[in-house]
Amino acid sequence: MAALMIQGCGSDVGKSVLVAGLCRLFANRGLTVRPFKPQNMSNNAAVTADGGEIGRAQALQAVACRTPLTVDMNPVLLKPQSDVGAQVIVRGKIAGNWQARGYQEKKAALLDVVLESFRTLQSQSDLVIVEGAGSPAEINLRAGDIANMGFAIAADVPVVLVGDIDRGHVIAALVGAHAVLDEADRAMIRGFVINKFRGDPTLFQDGRTEITARTGWPDLGMAPWLAAAKSLPAEDAVILDHAAAGKGGKVRIVVPMLSRIANFDDFDPLRAEPSVDFAFIPPGTPLPGDADLVILPGTKATLADLAFLRAQGWDIDLAAHVRRGGRVLGVCGGFQMLGRTVADPRGIEGLAGEASGLGLLDVDTVLTSDKVLRPVAGRLANSDARFEGYEMHVGRTDGRGLQRPLLVFDNGAGEGAVSPDGRVAGAYVHGLFASGEARAALLAQLGAASTGIDQAHAVDTALDEVAAMLERSLDISALARIAGLKDFA
Template sequence: MAALMIQGCGSDVGKSVLVAGLCRVFANRGLTVRPFKPQNMSNNAAVTSDGGEIGRAQALQALACRTPPTVDMNPVLLKPQSDVGAQLIVLGKMMGTWEARGFQERKGELLDTVLTSFRRLEATCDLVIVEGAGSPAEINLRAGDIANMGFARAANVPVVLVGDIDRGHVIAALVGAYAVLEAEDRAMIRGFLINKFRGDPSLFRDGRLEITRRTRWTDFGMATWMAAARSLPAEDAVILDRAMKGNGRKTRIVVPMLSRMANFDDFDALRSEPEVDFDFIPPGQPLPGDADLVILPGTKATLADLAFFRTQGWDIDLVAHVRRGGHVLGVCGGYQMLGRTLSDPDGVEGPPETVAGLGLLDVDTTLTGAKVLASVAGRFVAAEARFEGYEMHVGRTTVSARPMLALDSGATDGATSPDGRIMGCYVHGLFNKGDARRAFLRTLGAFSNALDQTDRVDRALDEIAATLECEFDIRGLADLAGLGATM
């Protein structure tokens, strides 16, 4: 079967978007395509059709391929819980917490798992498009590598290297990678792509020729800046460092940026609403006094982020917000924080302890080692609007309040304060369905466009694919992947 690997000169050069776009390009040409990322590091994850979890980017790429996501698409996932440790997910299941140094020393042990997943995918399709992680030029991490050249060489998959011209020094980035890579790794790279160009493409013609002259790699094209990429769910928290400020619209919704915030793409649909002014509030800034709704997001370390929340003084801001008549929503870890107590008797997140929550909902949570992973659907108890989403959490919550959600399974989820202004639940993706978002925003006095987020993302994928069809050498990439007469 055919395969192609897209690696980058660094993180956030656009690998995930380009892989998604190429998946849609080849799917539109009638091929059965599958995405693959050997090793990922992200706190934005998705529940798969086979009951596990993978990185959000691979779920998006599966959508681009028009196929359900499976654990084989991202067999190794690291979810950072601290600056030196991360939860290790293998084939969709939690395998404990590894410190960074320990993982660096033992990651080679997972190569067989990665290769097995790749071979299973390869057997089901015409083409696998593989995404690397970070940069192969980080040669200090080369020993035991399973994410970039270690995988490419083990699986014998040709590589195309992506440079981001928007951040500058793209010639140095690509030529520098050529210079530092060992000969065997360098030989796996057969060409390069330039991403995020703004302006007249002819102005960089000489630059592309110089890269080719110095590396002898094939130039497979240059993608201009694609506004449609803003409609795709972001996986890396680096995007939160950029301006995501509101625009003076009617209803103001803010989300404090917790230190281990997870699945922040939950709010993409809200950000796209015409009558919503949406802000992520960075550490060091107070929660704004004119907010209509404060959302406490999910987190990979609930107890640590509750302490972080208090250190920022946001607990005081939140009490003032509630006194002014503001609304509050907690999602997953944020829901747990809103309760009366949080207990970690087994030391799931650190030393065993019980701490006071924010005390805004009549719930108590006990963290447990077992992780809940499930797709769910149902309706809002108060609004009768239907939603679809997923649960991905560690913890069991005892509720002494009216539930927020009624699930199709017959169970309930979440809690609501007596006046209905404070609520929380475990469901991610709560606002993706247009009807659910419209009903929720109505309680804040806002009108909704009621567009389904999945449809919005799907249209963006088609727009990106159309751009890549024009600007990349798709025939050349297909030949490199080994498609041959299939195209």
């Protein structure tokens, strides 16, 4: 069956968006398309229909293909818990916590798992579009590789290499990759794409010609800066470095950037609201005194990030915010932090231990080895406003605060907790703001109006815009031939 792999000259060159756009483009042409990434590293993840988790980028790409999420789309997911360690997810389930060096030694054994998932997707589709990770030019990581050329050669999938002109030195990046790759890996690359170009494309024609002359790789086109991509959920935390500043609005909502922040795309719908002045607050910066709402986000390491929060002085800022009558909302790990205590007796997320929480909700949390992964739906407890989202967490939370739930599931069960004065709340549910009704009701509590647009609609519209732009700027017929699609016009 047909397949094509998109690799890049580095991280954040736009591979994920290009794959999503190509998935939608070929799906719009009537093909059955599936996305695939052999190995991903991200704390932004999504719950699949078969009860597992995969990287957020593959979830977006599945939406682009108009197909349900499955664990085969991202069989190996690394979720960093420290600078040198990560939780390893294999086919949607926790396989253990591995140190970086240990993983490098073990990853080759996962190639069979990766290939089996890939073959499963091939059997279901006309075309599989594969996303690489990082860069194949990182030849120090080539031994045992399952994410780039190691997979491409094992699965015999042709590669298109992407260079990011927005960050500069794109000629050197592409020509340099050609220089350092060995002959077998180099032979897998069937062409290159320039991504994120701004301005008059004719001004870089000589550069494209030079790349072809020095590498022998065909020029498959140059994608412009895709403005619609800002409406798509980002997976890499690097985007947070460019998203700290607010834009103005009736109410100010801020999110402290925890060191292991997870699923920060929860807040994309708030960032898009005209009435909201939204900002991520970077480490070393106090929480602003004029915020209307402070949201504590999810985290891959609750105890470690609780200590990190205190090291920034944000606990003091948060206490002052509450004294001034400000509101606080905790999501998943942020919800756990708002309670009286957080305990990790078995070292599920790092070193075993226990710490006092922020004491703003009357609940206690114990982290456990069983992980909750499920889609959920319901309404806000004091409203008919509906939401759809998902739970993805380890830990059990108990306490009297749960008698005042923030949410009510469709089965009648309460979820989360609200303080007696109604100003502090938390819940495990991710995606709460994506539902237009729920977001409008939550913003109304702050005195702000909402567009009421469901995030799913905004994302779907953006995917069509990205696909249309790629149709105009890339040689789609050549990409189809490289992938092995027959009778494609």
